[in-house]
Amino acid sequence: MTDAHAHHFSGRVEDRRLVTGTGKYAADWSLPGQLYASFVRSDRAHAEIVSVNADKALKHPGVKRVYTGGDALRAGYTKYFVIVNFPGRGGNHIIKPPRPVLAARKVRHVGDALAMVVANSAQAAQDAAELVEVEYRDLPPVVSAEAALAAGAPQLHEEAPGNLAFDYEAGNEDAVKAAFAQAAHVTKLKLEVTRVAPSPMELRGCTVRYEPKNGTYHVHVCIQGINMMRKQLAAITDVPEEQIVVHAQDIGGSFGQRSAAYPEYCMQMLASKELGRPVRWISTRSEGFMSDTHGRGNTVNGELALDRDGKFLGLRLDWIADMGGYLSATGSASHTRNPSICMTGVYRIPALYGRFRLAFTNTVPVAAYRGAGRPDMAYVIERLVNQAAADLKVDPAELRKRNFIPKDAFPYKTPTGSTYEASDLHGVLERALKFGDWKGFAARRKKSEKAGKLRGLGIATVIENTGAGLFPKDQVEIEATAAGAVDVFTVSQSQGQGHETTFGMIVADTLGVPLERVRIRQGVKPLFGNHTGGSRSTVGAGSVCKLAALKLIEQGKSLAAEQLEVEPSQVGYAKGVFQVHGEKKKISLFELAAKKPINVMGEGSFGSTFPNGCHITEVEIDPETGVTQIVAYNAVDDCGNVINHTIVEGQVHGAVAQGAGQIFSEQVIYDRNTGQLLSGSFMDYCMPRAGLVPQIRMQDAPLPSVNNVLGVKGVGESGCTASMPSLTNAVIDALRPLGIQHLDMPLTPAKLWHAIHSARKN
Numbered sequence: 001m002t003d004a005h006a007h008h009f010s011g012r013v014e015d016r017r018l019v020t021g022t023g024k025y026a027a028d029w030s031l032p033g034q035l036y037a038s039f040v041r042s043d044r045a046h047a048e049i050v051s052v053n054a055d056k057a058l059k060h061p062g063v064k065r066v067y068t069g070g071d072a073l074r075a076g077y078t079k080y081f082v083i084v085n086f087p088g089r090g091g092n093h094i095i096k097p098p099r100p101v102l103a104a105r106k107v108r109h110v111g112d113a114l115a116m117v118v119a120n121s122a123q124a125a126q127d128a129a130e131l132v133e134v135e136y137r138d139l140p141p142v143v144s145a146e147a148a149l150a151a152g153a154p155q156l157h158e159e160a161p162g163n164l165a166f167d168y169e170a171g172n173e174d175a176v177k178a179a180f181a182q183a184a185h186v187t188k189l190k191l192e193v194t195r196v197a198p199s200p201m202e203l204r205g206c207t208v209r210y211e212p213k214n215g216t217y218h219v220h221v222c223i224q225g226i227n228m229m230r231k232q233l234a235a236i237t238d239v240p241e242e243q244i245v246v247h248a249q250d251i252g253g254s255f256g257q258r259s260a261a262y263p264e265y266c267m268q269m270l271a272s273k274e275l276g277r278p279v280r281w282i283s284t285r286s287e288g289f290m291s292d293t294h295g296r297g298n299t300v301n302g303e304l305a306l307d308r309d310g311k312f313l314g315l316r317l318d319w320i321a322d323m324g325g326y327l328s329a330t331g332s333a334s335h336t337r338n339p340s341i342c343m344t345g346v347y348r349i350p351a352l353y354g355r356f357r358l359a360f361t362n363t364v365p366v367a368a369y370r371g372a373g374r375p376d377m378a379y380v381i382e383r384l385v386n387q388a389a390a391d392l393k394v395d396p397a398e399l400r401k402r403n404f405i406p407k408d409a410f411p412y413k414t415p416t417g418s419t420y421e422a423s424d425l426h427g428v429l430e431r432a433l434k435f436g437d438w439k440g441f442a443a444r445r446k447k448s449e450k451a452g453k454l455r456g457l458g459i460a461t462v463i464e465n466t467g468a469g470l471f472p473k474d475q476v477e478i479e480a481t482a483a484g485a486v487d488v489f490t491v492s493q494s495q496g497q498g499h500e501t502t503f504g505m506i507v508a509d510t511l512g513v514p515l516e517r518v519r520i521r522q523g524v525k526p527l528f529g530n531h532t533g534g535s536r537s538t539v540g541a542g543s544v545c546k547l548a549a550l551k552l553i554e555q556g557k558s559l560a561a562e563q564l565e566v567e568p569s570q571v572g573y574a575k576g577v578f579q580v581h582g583e584k585k586k587i588s589l590f591e592l593a594a595k596k597p598i599n600v601m602g603e604g605s606f607g608s609t610f611p612n613g614c615h616i617t618e619v620e621i622d623p624e625t626g627v628t629q630i631v632a633y634n635a636v637d638d639c640g641n642v643i644n645h646t647i648v649e650g651q652v653h654g655a656v657a658q659g660a661g662q663i664f665s666e667q668v669i670y671d672r673n674t675g676q677l678l679s680g681s682f683m684d685y686c687m688p689r690a691g692l693v694p695q696i697r698m699q700d701a702p703l704p705s706v707n708n709v710l711g712v713k714g715v716g717e718s719g720c721t722a723s724m725p726s727l728t729n730a731v732i733d734a735l736r737p738l739g740i741q742h743l744d745m746p747l748t749p750a751k752l753w754h755a756i757h758s759a760r761k762n
């Protein structure tokens with residue numbers, strides 16, 4: 001490799017390892033003597049299991065054992081963990097129907113696993129799985145949440161009458177009623193936030209080894225953090241957390257999807273213990289589509305009340321979320337409390353009320369997906385605001401300005417109980433309007449018109465909460481080693497976010513040592529702390545990296561003082577060297593560590609931070625084909641102090657691409673009559689291509705958070721939150737002259753072509 005290349009790869013610490021094929025992913029764990037599992041999955045959306053006959057499969061060469069739902073029931077693996085631990089409307093509690101880790105009496109979605117074959121090779125396991133004979137008694141399926149909640153719908157779980165898993169509310173219903181009674185105008189929209197398949201590059205996989213000596217399960221799996229995985233596996237299997245060791249090195253993307261302890265892993269635990277050998281399973285992509293959790297899936301009726309001057313008076317939402325056939329750990333919180341935290345958006349809206357109903361349907365369970373409810377909420381608010389601007393014939397940027405929470409009102413307590421710590425919404429908007437040349441749009445639209453194209457201008461001004469988390473504090477351990485390295489131990493887990501670089505930078509900067517000396521070690525020590533999700537890692541674990549490094553300096557000072565034979569108070573520290581004030585006597589951090597490693601534990605807890613931003617976009621639609629080109633994407637984001645701009649920009653690019661993918665092409669589709677998954681491969685599930693988002697320009701507008709020592713706000717998800725409404729607003733802006741007020745995502749060429757042509761006929 002030439003120096004020029006070496007320099008290129010030095011952008012992120014982890015990149016050389018990852019792009020030279022020396023990363024270690026779930027499928028790279030290969031254990032001596034391992035057996036292979038393959039799952040038999042339901043080909044029906046909803047059915048009773050009459051019988052499962054494994055006779056032929058058991059006779060297949062190499063097969064060790066076939067497990068069925070009865071084994072899952074006998075083991076008692078029917079409970080699970082969900083984050084929702086708060087009551088809903090009228091004090092009701094979330095309903096958690098039992099879910100045997102292999103379906104026992106009923107299957108509830110296509111892909112529901114009902115048997116597991118364990119064999120000497122993956123091939124034998126797969127072949128034998130096809131020999132398992134299942135007799136079903138079909139039941140009518142229901143695949144949309146609205147239909148599932150309607151009277152007379154097929155019932156999924158006897159514990160959940162009417163398929164209602166949870167009825168949640170936020171805000172004040174009476175205050176909203178009063179606000180609407182005062183309104184000069186009410187804008188209404190019914191909005192669909194479609195169901196999507198997160199589709200990380202790495203396939204899901206797990207290898208479990210049971211250690212009989214101490215009753216410990218070693219679980220090698222793709223995760224977002226060891227603690228969340230252990231907590232869930234323990235909840236399902238009743239194995240104490242201390243007896244579950246989770247191993248993971250590199251994760252090939254997750255986006256919320258790898259946070260769950262999936263049923264397969266629990267069956268592998270059972271089998272590895274019983275068979276006395278490690279059991280490995282690596283998903284195929286088709287299995288992934290029907291068993292990895294999906295994201296979003298919300299149907300929302302929204303109403304915004306305004307006064308004569310265009311001031312927002314109240315917002316009312318009737319929100320129905322599709323949970324799929326079973327509750328996932330994160331889906332229920334992601335579609336109730338999460339969106340309600342930022343229900344006021346960036347606006348001063350005195351009265352808010354949202355009712356959130358979670359429905360069971362005969363589909364794959366839904367879990368957190370990049371943004372976990374916040375993009376959905378931002379989409380709803382920002383679509384309503386643009387529609388209100390159109391209704392009142394006001395410039396959408398102007399309407400926003402009139403309603404922004406002013407800078408001097410921060411910290412701002414919202415009607416749903418959040419406290420936004422610090423934002424400069426007008427400042428960010430003004431910058432974005434310039435960056436996106438808002439004023440010059442009319443001329444550009446004319447030019448497009450001449451070329452026979454419909455041009456639209458989109459805007460979204462959004463805010464979301466990042467940070468906090470399930471575990472009330474984060475711990476980080478730092479050790480300056482005899483070998484001259486600084487090892488940083490954390491239980492957060494990068495899935496592509498570049499923590500080895502940014503956490504390394506935080507520690508290196510605080511200690512004043514070169515970045516090359518710092519090594520981030522994820523999940524190898526059982527510390528307390530949160531997994532990587534909710535864009536919380538930098539706010540949480542990142543801040544603790546700083547605190548721990550400061551502690552290391554303090555501890556180093558007393559050790560240096562002993563060596564230099566002075567009082568600790570006489571020792572100063574800079575750039576890796578302890579020196580006596582006003583004297584030449586000194587010792588370096590690594591000289592000191594060479595005598596004895598210096599080890600400290602840092603910890604801290606930090607509240608939510610509220611990153612915000614304004615994304616201004618432009619699209620050009622060809623009315624002859626319905627094809628949309630994103631011709632400009634200008635993002636201004638306030639994620640507080642920026643640790644590494646390139647990484648932040650990369651996070652925004654990636655999330656914008658995911659948002660654009662959902663708006664223009666991605667969608668999980670089930671057949672309404674049969675419940676079959678129609679988008680079960682990349683042939684019919686349309687991932688965004690690079691050409692969809694040709695150029696994203698991004699500017700930082702940092703206003704430091706006051707909630708943590710780094711002054712950071714999270715950034716990992718904000719690109720989804722802003723891009724979905726901004727791009728939709730751009731498309732609708734292009735179509736509005738034809739009388740089109742709204743179209744639901746995905747805005748495919750076919751959908752746009754039909755809309756344009758039927759509008760022109762009328």
Ligand code: MCN
Nearest residue numbers: 253254255370496502534535536537538643644714715716
């Ligand atoms: N960062 C920074 N300065 C800031 C804020 C963040 O330099 N002010 C850096 C961080 O140090 C980190 C990255 O940006 O390297 C993202 O940080 P943060 O916002 O703290 O988010 P997390 O690290 O907690 O990542 C979680 C977030 C989520 S919730 C999803 S989903 C998501 C995402 O990150 N999944 C991803 N980005 C992803 N990126 C990749 N490549 N793969 C995924 O699965």
